[in-house]
Amino acid sequence: MHPGVKLRHIRAFLDIAAEGGLTAVARAQGITQPALSRTLAELEALMGQPLFLRQGRKLILTEAGALFRRHALAAVQALxxxxxxxxxxxxxxxxxxxxxxxxxxxxxxxxxxxxxxxxxxxxxxxxxxxxxxxxxxxxxxxxxxxxxxxxxxxxxxxxxxxxxEEEVILTARAGHSGLGAPVAALLERFPVILPPPTALIRPAVETYLASLGLAGLRPAVETVSLAVGRGLCLASDALWFISGGVVANELARGEMVQLATGRRFMSxxxxxxxxxxxxxxxxxxxxxxxxxxxxxxxxxxxx
Incomplete structure (x- = not known):
């Protein structure tokens, strides 16, 4: 590495990469934005290539920048x-x-x-x-x-x-108007909240829905956020497929209830x-x- 690269260059680079811009980083470091910009320019000159792409006020890591960030993070943590x-x-x-x-x-x-x-x-x-x-x-x-x-x-x-082991459950608010009805009928009648396609529990939920003849069920919302899912369920008759640990406190307080799916493979x-x-x-x-x-x-x- 070029001997001119200092720790201040590395810290500035990592902070800018995390924020995606200069303004907040300059404010946090107690320096002016032009001074921070000069520090970044010095680092890029010493490294011999650009580390960010400028898109308006946003700074996006280049391929080289992303590679350098991975090693820089490990180096700073080791120090x-x-x-x-x-x-x-x-x-x-x-x-x-x-x-x-x-x-x-x-x-x-x-x-x-x-x-x-x-x-x-x-x-x-x-x-x-x-x-x-x-x-x-x-x-x-x-x-x-x-x-x-x-x-x-x-x-x-x-x-x-x-x-x-964590079970994936179907939950709703306490006092839901459909409690006691068959789950398949409830899923067809009321809005359903599913985990996003990127969630690890989504395939298990889709397998369960297919076993009920509901493959391809279109959800009203996709989320694993407690704040969002809890808010929707408590304010409506929505049904939510979610990991039991997410709503464990709500279940314990009696705000929400677990519906019997009759299956144990969603875990x-x-x-x-x-x-x-x-x-x-x-x-x-x-x-x-x-x-x-x-x-x-x-x-x-x-x-």
């Missing part, structure tokens, strides 16, 4: 870990990706237990759909992803640590996915806590 190791009591930051299926109940319990045992480590949590978190995992932007088992085609260079493994080369004391401690919470909440048979 931060090294600096933290030299400071007693400084635990650094552990970056994890959290899928909706574990975000509302399981992960808060894991994070609170981890905090008690590792108060000096900051947990930086990124949420979003599966494809987004998988990209962050491969780029090194997160060190661990917690959620459903990825497809076999996605597992190259990754490892999966099984925690428990799948939930666990921790990480790069095989990933390591570190904080990461290992988090995995240990997650396994213990899974054993406590779901039983040894599922841990």
């Amino acid at each position: 931060e870990a090294g600096a933290a190791a030299l400071r007693p009591g400084a635990g650094g930051v552990l970056r994890i990706g959290v899928l909706p299926t574990v975000a509302t109940r399981f992960m808060p319990r894991v994070m609170l237990a981890f905090r008690e045992m590792n108060p000096e480590t900051v947990l930086s949590v990124e949420t979003g759909p599966h494809f987004h978190l998988m990209r962050l995992l491969r780029e090194g932007a997160v060190e661990l992803m917690v959620g459903h088992l990825p497809a076999a085609s996605e597992m190259a260079g990754l490892s999966f640590d099984h925690l428990y 799948g493994p939930v666990g921790m996915t990480r790069r095989q080369a990933a390591q570190g004391a904080a990461l290992a401690a988090f995995e240990t806590v997650a396994r213990e919470v899974a054993r406590r909440e779901y039983g040894a048979a599922h841990a």
